[in-house]
Amino acid sequence: MLPAVTLLLELPGVQQLLTTTPRSVVTDAVRTVIDVARGAPYSAPANDTEWMAAITEQVTVRQLPSLRRLINATGVVLHTNLGRAPLAAAALRAIQDVASGFCNLEYDIATGARGSRHAHCSALIAELTGAEDAMVVNNCAAALVLALNSCADGREAIISRGELVEIGGSFRVPDIMAKSGATLVEVGTTNRTHADDYRRALSPRTGAIVTVHRSNFTLEGFVAAVPPRDLAAIAAEGGVPLIHDFGSGLLLDLAPWGLSGEPTARDAIRAGASLVLMSGDKLLGGPQAGIVAGRADWVGAMRRNPLARALRVDKLTLSALEATLALYRDPARAIAEIPALAMLTAPVAGIAARAEQLAASLRAAGLSASTRAVDATVGGGAFPAARIPSAAVVLEVQDADTAAARLRGARVPVIGRIADGVLLLDLRGVPAELDAELGGLVAGALS
Ligand SMILES: *Cc1c(COP(=O)(O)O)cnc(C)c1O
DSSP states (O other), X not given: OOOOHHHHHTSHHHHHHHTTSOHHHHHHHHHHHXXXXXHOGGGSOOSHHHHHHHHHHHHHHHHSOSSOOOEEOSSEEEXXXXXXXXOOHHHHHHHHHHHSXXXXXXXXXXXXXXXXXXXXXXXXXXXXXXXXXXXXXXXXXXXXXXXXXXXXXXXXXXXXXXXXXEEETTEEHHHHHHHTTOEEEEESOSSBOOHHHHHHHOXXXXXXXXXXXXXXXXXXXXXXXXXXXXXXXXXXXXXXXXXXXXXXXXXXXXXXXXXXXXXXXXXXXHTTOSEEEEESSSTTOSSSOEEEEXXXXXXXXXXXXXXXXXXXXXXXXXXXXXXXXXXXXXXXXXXXXXXXXXXXXXXXXXXXXXXXXXXXXXHHTTOOEEEEEEEEEEESSSOTTOOEEEEEEEEOOSOHXXXXXXXXXXXXXXXXEEETTEEEEEGGGSOGGGHHHHHHHHHHHHO
């Protein structure tokens, strides 16, 4: 015989809970616990203490936010599923400062008149990329839709068949282009596209030439592509803009840290693209945003496009982005203070030492743990072939899948990676100040 809801609500422990928790949450938790007990009568709580424990657990689960912080021990630093770039402290302070009260989002402080939200960040982006003008929209996909719609609505957009790619989950270049109102004109082949392929496709109907950076794959072997500089010249011959969907948002040359071969935004502008599009939350290391840098006339056309209203960014994004961008004025500071860059450039020796320490603390807690040299990756659509030396704690467990599930179920979920049947915690994407917490979570979940 199961107790009634009203009876359980009378328990002193539940009465105590009600002083801190909304009544609806507690009542729903009690109902759920009774329903669960009805479904599994043999494991139903047997006394008040057990009922209380089940109710407390339900109340906790119900109050967990849907969007939660977690520890990224996957070794993929800019993991799209895990929120891409963590924000710099300066960006968090800017959000706090701007969003906790009112701000000049669309207000010109000098004149007291209405201002434009598209004015924020523009000068800073122009300064950092060498572009004439810039604007910010919701993400890079939005930037591509807006750029195409502004340049080639009802006209043709020429793109190489080698660049009709899928970037991630729901971003397929041909689908996005079709939605922008431009008609896709495919040229070349999957592996080889030549300057003449573009030239032959130019016509009075052409609205733009588009080139999309190979963010998440490499093409090797019998391949040919037209570099952006040559494409810019062809676009100029045809009197149309070159839109360069550049993706990563790399603003600094990371070659000194072993990450080479990708252009920076400044390179892309210098090569002559009319519009360069990039994400704010990939290698740039800021909030989700679509950054457009390029020629003043084309950026102006994008700003005036009514669609810009639907794709606009909010003040939280703008404040975080501006603070992140400002760090780039001093490259050493950007590397040190922008978490994505700090993680990608951290010397491997330090990471290995941290892994040793963490493994030792887990052994002291009774777990079987060792360390291993591994390769981390950048993720987030940049340097797809780069392998970054890293170090991982190897958790020697009976069943890696079960252990991984337990780690995900921790109070702060820990996401590791399984390789060759063992569970690894790659520390490249774990800030050092989280090591102690990580140790506690792993020990708690696995012992
Ligand atoms: C990541 C990426 C996009 C999509 O960017 P979002 O900011 O996620 O919309 C578009 N183009 C390229 C080349 C990319 O790498």
